[in-house]
Each structure stands twice: as C-alpha cells, then as structure tokens.
Amino acid sequence: MRNRIKVQHTASFWLALLTGLLTVMTSASCLSAMAATVAPSARLSQSGQADDLAEAERLNDEVVRLCDAGKYDEAIPIAERALAIRQKVLGPSHPDVADSLNNLAFLYDTKGDYAKAEPLYQRALVIDERALGPDHPNVATDVNNLAALYYSNGEYAKAEPLFQRALAIRQKVLGPNHPDVAQSLNNLALLYEKKGDDAKAESLYQRSLAIREKELGPNHPDVAAALNNLAESYSAKGDFAKAEPLHQRALAIREKALGTDHPDVGSSLNNFAGLYRAKGDYAKAEPLYQRALAIFEKALGPDHPLVATSLNNLAGLYGAKGDYAKAEPLYQRALAIEEKILRPDHPAISTSLNNLAELYRTKGDDAKAEPLYQRGLAIREKALGPYHPDVATFLNNLALVYDHMGNYEKAEPLFQRALAIDEKALGPDHADVGTALNNLAVLYRAKGDYARAEPLQRRALTIKEKALGPDHPDVATALNNLAALYEAKEDMPRAVAFRLRATDISERNIALNLANTSERQTLLYLATFSGETSRTVSLHVQSAPNDQAARRLALTTILRRKGRALDAIADSIGALRRRLNAQDRALLDQLTDTRSRLATLVLGAPGKASLAQHRAEIKSLEEQAEKLEAQISTRSAEFRVRAQPVTLESVQAAIPPGAALVEFLSYYQYNAKRNEWGSRSYVAYVLGNQGESAWVDLGEAAEIDKAVNELRAVLRKDGDKPLSDIEREVKPKARLLDQKIMQPVRKLLGGKSTLLLSPDGALNLIPFAALVDEQGKYLVESHSLTYLTTGRDLLRLQTKIENKQGAAVFANPDFGGDITDCHERALKIADKTSIKRSSAGDSIDFLDAFFCPLEGTADEASALKSMFPDSKVWTERQATKTALKQVNAPAFLHIATHGFFLDDVVVSAAEATSRSLVHTQQSTGGITAPEFHVDDPLLRAGLAFAGANLHRGGDDDGILTAREASGLDLWGTKLVVLSACDTGMGEVKNGEGVYGLRRALVLAGSETQVMSLWPVSDEGTRDLMIDYYKALKGGQGRSEGLRQVQLKMLASRNRRHPYYWASFIQSGEWANMDGKLRSCSSHLHMALSTR
Secondary structure, three states: OOOOOOOOOOHHHHHHHHHOOOOOOOOOOHHHHOOOOOOOOOOOOOHHHHHHHHHHHHHHHHHHHHHHOOOHHHHHHHHHHHHHHHHHHHOOOOHHHHHHHHHHHHHHHHOOOHHHHHHHHHHHHHHHHHHHOOOOHHHHHHHHHHHHHHHHOOOHHHHHHHHHHHHHHHHHHHOOOOHHHHHHHHHHHHHHHHOOOHHHHHHHHHHHHHHHHHHHOOOOHHHHHHHHHHHHHHHHOOOHHHHHHHHHHHHHHHHHHHOOOOHHHHHHHHHHHHHHHHHOOHHHHHHHHHHHHHHHHHHHOOOOHHHHHHHHHHHHHHHHOOOHHHHHHHHHHHHHHHHHHOOOOOHHHHHHHHHHHHHHHHOOOHHHHHHHHHHHHHHHHHHHOOOOHHHHHHHHHHHHHHHHOOOHHHHHHHHHHHHHHHHHHHOOOOHHHHHHHHHHHHHHHHOOOHHHHHHHHHHHHHHHHHHHOOOOHHHHHHHHHHHHHHHHOOOHHHHHHHHHHHHHHHHHHHHHHHHHOOHHHHHHHHHOOHHHHHHHHHHHHHHOOOOHHHHHHHHHHHHHHOOHHHHHHOOHHHHHHHHOOHHHHHHHHHHHHHHHHHHHHHHOOOOOOOHHHHHHHHHHHHHHHHHHHHHHHHHOHHHHHHHOOOOHHHHHHOOOOOEEEEEEEEEEEEEOOOOEEEEEEEEEEEEEOOOOOEEEEEEEHHHHHHHHHHHHHHHOOOOOOOHHHHHHHHHHHHHHHHHHHOHHHHOOOOOOOEEEEEOOHHHHHOOHHHOEOOOOOEHHHOOEEEEEOOOOHHHHOOOOOOOOEOOEEEEEEOOOOOOOOHHHHHHHHHOOOOEEEOOOOOOEEEOOOOOOOOOOHHHHHHHHHHHOOOOEEEEEOOOOHHHHHOOEOEOEEEEEOOEEEOOOOOOOHHHHHOOOOOOOOOOOOOOOOOOOOOOOHHHOEEEEOOOHHHOOOOOOOOEEEHHHHHOOEOOOOOEEEEEOOOOOOOOOOOHHHHHHHHHHHHHOOOOEEEEEOOOOOHHHHHHHHHHHHHHHHOOOOHHHHHHHHHHHHHHOOOOOOHHHHOOEEEEEOOOOOOOOOOOOOOOOEEEEEOO
16 A cells, blocks of 8 residues: 655645734644555566665655654655656656655645645646546545645635545545545635634534544544644634643644654644734743744744744734834744745735734834735735735725825725725625725714715614624724714714713623633723723713713713723732632632633624524523622622622712712823824813712813922922921922812812812822812811722722731841942932843842832831731741732731832823724734733832842742732731832832732722832831821721821921821721721811722
8 A cells, every 4th residue: 555645734834824823734744644655566577676666665765754854855855866766667657656746746835835846746646547547545635735735825716626526535435534534624624714614614623633533543643733723723713711722732742743843843832822822821922932933943944934924923922012123023034035935926925014014004104004005905916806805904904004194085995995895795794894884984084074974884883783793892883983973073962872882882891801811812902992981081071061971971981991901910800719619619610601602702793693593692691690690799709899880870879978089080182073182181070979970171181290290209309398498399389289180179079078089190199188279288187088099999898808817017028138338229220120021920020129128117017016916027038928928818917118110111092092993804814903012010010028139030039019919818908008118219100000009909809008109218107107007096097097197297397298298198998997987077088099
C-alpha cells in the first residue's frame, strides 16, 4: 500500500489572520502524509533500476523526516531528486510519480509558494485519474490537496466542489469512519466556517474528531488538529469555556508527539493565544504569541506566511492594549512579507493593509490610513468583484476616514455604494445593511439634511431589531442615533424617548457583560459607553434643560455608570466566589454559566432560528438567572448588595430625611447637529429624600480644574504659618473654588441639613471642608461632610454585615533598605520612578521607589491598642502585605503607612468614543473595528508595607495595589483608616488614582473609609487620629466625629491651617460604629460622591 501526502495544511491555512485570531490548523505530522512507496517492481528486469527505486524510497523517507522536523527548505531538493528518479525509471505517468509530485507540491505549499505547488498537484491528479480511475482513494487525496491549496489562496469557489468530491470518493471507497474521511470533513468544515455556516461547520468538526479519536487513538497529531479546529469554532462563537480545554489538549498532544519547536506547536500556541486575547487576558496571550513567532521564524524562515500571521496577531494584541508604537512595525513587517511572497493582488495583502490602516485611523492619522484603505479596496475589488460584501466593508472604512476628515463629498458616495452592495449581496433586511444605512444617516445629519437622514435611520433601527433582536447593542446604537437626530431637529420628547430606550438596552447588556466577560473585555466594552453617558447628559444640559424626563434620565445614567469600570476590574464576583461555601459557589457558577449563555444569545443574531424562537430562548434563560439570583440572595448578603438594581427611586429612598445627595460629573459636551464633541464640563445634580432633582451647569472643566490645582497647592504647603498668611494665601483660593462649584449648589439645597456629596475628576483632590463660603467661613464650620464614592453606594449601606474579628492595626512597617539620607533619596527618585506591571496583572514593580520610615505611627498603634485592647497590631517586619491579606472582616482596620498615586494616561471620552455611533462593518473577510485602550487606575494607587524598599518581587513584595486591596475581605468592617499616607512618589496629579484606592476599599466591603489627600507630619496625624478614635469610642458618628476633631484643630493656635485639619476626608457610612445616629437632622451634612 502506498502512503501519500494528504495535505491538511499547516502553513497554508494562514489566511485566518484576516480575522485577527490566527490560523485554523489542521495538519498532522508529515509521517502520516508521506512515506516510502512500494517496493521495487518485480517487472523491472535490471537490478540497476531496482537500486534506483530503492534510492528514491530512501530519499522519500528522508523527506518525511525533514518535513516532520519542519525543515522544508532542506527537504525540497531531496524530494526533487526522488521525483527525477521515479520519472526516469517508471515513466512520467506512473502513480508513484504522482506520489512524488504530491510530496514536492506539499513542501512548496507548506512554504506558501502556491505558484509552484499548483501545477504539481494538477499533474498528480491527472496521472492518478488515468492510471487508477476517478474513484480511487489516491484521486481523492489529489483532489483534496488541490482544494486545500485553492482555499489557502483565497479561491473558495474553486475549493468547495473539490473538497466535496474528495469526501464523496472517500466515503464510498473507504467507509464513513476512515481517517481520510475525517480529513475531508475537517476541510469542508473550514470552508463552511468561512462562509458563515457555523452550525454545519461545528457538526463536521465534531464528526471528524470522533473518527480520529476512534481510529488513531487519543494522542495522535491528527486528533490534535481536530481538537484545535473545533476549539477555534467555539472561540469564534464566544464559547471560550468549551474552547479552552480543547486548545490545552491539542497543544499537549503536539508538544509530546512533534517536539516543542515544531510549526504545528507554533500554530497551537497562536490559536491558544487568540483565545486568551478574545477573552481579554492579554497577559497570558502575549508570551504565547511571542513563542509561536519564534518557532515559525526558526522552522520556516523569516519570510513565511505563518510568520506574517504571527506578526499580525502580536501587532493586534499590542494595538488592543493601546501600545501602538509596538504594533505598527509588526504590522508593517507582516505586510512586507506578504508583498514579497504573494501575488500583489492576494486577499491577505488587502487584510494586512486594512489592519495597518485601522491602526492609523485609531491614532487619528487619517493621512496614512487613506492610501492603505484605497489600495486594499482595489485588491478586494479585483479579487472578489465590485459587488462583494468585503468590498462594501472597505468602502465603509474608507468613507469613515473621509467623514472624520469632514470631507462629506468623498464620504457620501462611498457610503452609498457600500449600502447598494450590501442590499444586493445580503438582502434588504441583513444587519450589515442596517449598519450601512446608519452610517449614511449620520453623515446626512452632520450635513444638516435631516429629511434624508430620518427615513434611513428609522429603517436601520427596524432592520437591526428584526435581524438581531430587541436587546442587541446595535439596536441601542440605532436608537442613540435616532435620539441624536431628533435632538438636532429640536424634537426633545422623541429625543429623550429614544435615548431612554437606548440606555435601558445598554444597561441590560452592561450587566450581562460585567458578570461574564474577562476584566479586559469588560473595560474595553465599558469604554464604548462613556460617549453614550456624555451624550445623555448633554441632551439634558445643552439641549433640553427644562425637560424633566431628560433630567431624570441624565441623573439615572450617572448613578448607574459613574465609576462602573473600576467596579468591574476589581473582580468582585471572583472575590465573592472565594468567600462562599461549596454549595453557594455551585449556585454562583450556575448563574455565571446562565448569564454567559444569555449574553451570547443577546449579543448574537437569531441565526437560523426565528425571531420569536430567539426571544423565547432569551426569556427562558432570563427566568433561570432570576431564580438563581433569588436563591443566592437569600444565602449571601454580599451578593444581595451586588445584585440590587440601581434606579433613581431606590437611591432616593435611601437618602435620609432632610438630606440631599449631590452628584458631580465631568463630561464632554456633544453637539448633535454637527455630530461633534466639545469641551469637558462639570455638572451637579441634587437629589433629596423626596421630590424632583435639581441641577446646575458648573461650566467648563478647565477653569474649575485650574482653581482646584491652585487651592491644592496652597493647602499642601507647610502649615506653620501665621494667620495673616492663611487669610492671604488660602482663603482667597478656597473662596474662588467655592464660587465655582459649591455656591451654585447651595442655592438648590432648599434648607437641607444633610448633604451626601460626590465629586468627580479633579474635584476628588480637594477637601470640600476647606472651601470658604460667602461669609468667609470654612464649610467645616457649618456643614458635616460625608463623601460617597458614588451615590449608588447608599443602596449598599442599607445592608449591614457583622464583623468576624476584632480591630486590626498596621503601623510603622519596616520598609527595609539603607535609610541613610532617606528623605533626600526619596525626593530624587520621586520624579523618575520607573514602573512595570507584573505578569499577574494585579501588581506593579517599582524599580526605583523608596519609602522612608514612619516612626511616629508606632505611637498611633500603641494608643489604639490602649483604647481597644482586643485589637491586633502588626508593626515593623510583621506589618506585611501577606499579613493584611489574611485579615478577615475586622471591626475596623487602621493602616498607618505611605500611600502612592501614579499619574494616569488620560484619553478623552471624546477621542475614545467619537465614532461610537458609527459602526465599522465586519464581514467574513475578518476586517474588524479598532479596539479601545483602557488604562487600569487600580494599578496606579496603593500602599507600602514591610519590605517595600527591597524590590524582591513575588506575592509579598511590600506593595499593595488598589486592585489587590479590592480583593480583601472587609465585608463587615465598619471603618478603614489610611493614616499618614505620604504620597512619597511624586505629586498627586490625577483624581482616578486617589479614587481608585478609595473605591477599592468600598468594593472590598468596608462601610467607611478615612484617608488623606496629602502628607501631614507624623505628630499632626497622630494627634488627629487619637482624637478621632476617642470620638468614635464616645459614640459620635464616623463623619461628625471627624468634623469635631477638625473644628478643635481649627480653633487651636498651632493646627488652625487647613494643611493640618483638612487633609483627611471620610467617605461612606456616617453613623456611629454601632450604626446609630444615622439621621443628620442636627447638622447640615454634605455627602460627596467620588468617582
């Protein structure tokens, strides 16, 4: 029996780079594809001929060995010698010559040299058909090989009938369970997947895998290929839970069977990395992509198609992370490789052009993006014809560039042509037609042509609802665009109505995604909603200031979304799961799985199911989720807090009588008529226990932020100054800022005695207690201030959980290192501290950071131990991060150490979401819209513990980031105090960093947080803290106790400068430690919610 090459295409399925995932690998080892031919023929009369054929057989064995080792360049000349011998001895039409032709073609094919491979495959097919008949298994192999080459070369119309013929021959001759039948099933599945028929593809993949496992054993390389392809199929549908174990098993089989440096191992690594990227786990994806690239370069050479694929994938990962400097040269190199080895009009080149163009468009470099899109469009038109949906995709992307440039004359005909193509190719009710209509309508709105925009926008909505279901994000996009259109037309009732529908859909989808996607995916997803939030607030403030419905919608959206991203990245569900018992964890896992399936359904189209069936399935899963939520809520107060819906009514009901919540928001103005973003502004909403909310537009953020920075600068100065300096330096700046942000708010209070205040942006950086009112008094003199991290925390505070242990105190950590000239050393490196993130993703390595001792905090610890004898104290070398993580819900947690807040990377909402109303089309060609880059503020804030100066890395590195703090078990902890938080590593320049640490402690479960906004002397902090704890022990409220201490300092001779008494703020629950005295009717109480 002869063994022949059965091309299952390792290298040649590299076109999957079009999707940005990576190759769909199907190849087994060369040993199963090649082998020695028959023994020398008995008909040969001369022993020399027999010797020649024996030599050809030996050469063929060597080709197999080299092929299995991935040494294709070395194998090719040997395969050519074997072919030459057989042709000479057996003649040009012998089946063994066809074998050699196939072998040589396979090597060229694997190297991506399709021009040389095709005629060899064709000649082998002709020989076998004549010699063996049309239904011989070898003919099926020849047909399959040629089909696979056409598939690899993007010629799908040529490939499909050949794949089908190969399958038919094999089933007829070999039976339904032969491994060759499995191969044909696999190849057809790839083709169907390319055509978008996922259901048919999955069925074929599963059948192929079952045959291979039965016939070849569970550890055969062909089984790995089948596992890999089935995993890719699941990944494409977002079913990562099914895909991941299949990828793991495929990789393990290939490494064991083929060696760790084989190209098939590289392909498995690439696909595995693609899964992690799709899940948003970039930390796991990157090293896998890098290892795959190294394998391909070593085994295949620097100019192989798979190297280009790996470069594209790695570049895509860096682009998703926002690291465009790393992504750009990789995209450029990938394109250069393809241009070198492929014909100039190959579809893969157009995809690489698109990838690079999208990178430039994301960066706002339209001048570089335009020619790349134009060239890619020309290639697609030539390869696919002028009416293919992929051509429409390129037209759409190029039109978006012109639209962004304001060149509507060029954009309009491209949008129109894209629409015409999609309608003809896909039908009038396809979702992509809705996208094309949407884009054209937005352009007409920007031009002021509302009469042409409205019917297109309405038709887009109808199509999206029908094609995708009523809760799909694209439906929300269409509704948002209709809202903007009616806002531009000054039809505010309709504008508000459509915006309300859009935000309700978005809220449902956010809830699903927060529960079931990875951290990075959730961040990218939430970033797309910042524009919707700004548009919703702009609709009220700029366009409909007197519309009650618009006002309610704006405030509700703020309450739901303010700080939502940090809630997501804190992995609160993961932390909750770790604290549940086994039975409750099982229920939570069921809920997570149900939500995951629900999200897949909602975010996907009905497919072959009717819309009614699609909706019924969604409703069934919603009912299952609600039932599980109810079960878990009865067993876990923590889950009950997390699960409760946020509505204006529920938040209002949680506000004490006589109190008012003040929500500040920093947002971007949006001009619906011009579809343009304006400047950043502040707005404040005031909500009492009953009645309607009030609001005030505070104006542009630039002036307010400037006043914040000026006040903060004087507040942070040394407080040992005479009263005259305070009157001259501090009060004028405090009064100026008060005029901008609090004086307008006070007019809306209506005599409220309690305010729950929520700053946003730079307002997080200043203590409102130090502002000066019209009478020249500090606000602390007339108001008792409590801060909330967000107004929705009022709902959380309604649930009380008992603590699990006594008080815990961490003070005076031994940071380690040489502390000689420590303050000078700390100052020198404060401005140049280099940082890098750990592979775990939840900590930062501070390569140069240095923290000085805080010896005064030892006195704090002693005083607290005296006041609270049952407290446990950790100091010096025992004050470690590990020890803190082992604390479980203490009555209160006092941490006296350095805090730090690193500068954030600021990307404006206007930049991040400027085109979120206009979707870049996606097609089976794999052209995708750019991904958003979102920085993690929970990694920019934290605390220093014992050993922080030693830079030893690992879990106990002495640095607790805010992300790690969010995972502490503080559910039941009444109070967390961060004392003596010297920033130590530079100026606090961002609100997000401060907010991140404060928010992390809320997410960890603590009721109240007290922390400083700037470093104060050890002695000043010690005295304030001791007095504060005395007030708490005496039964005063957590907010009022701090206020009374501050008033005492203000009245003193030595501590009256706000530098001393205003540095600490209190957020969260304001009642006393027993939960009493929650009503604030005796004081005008201002609760500030922070973001």
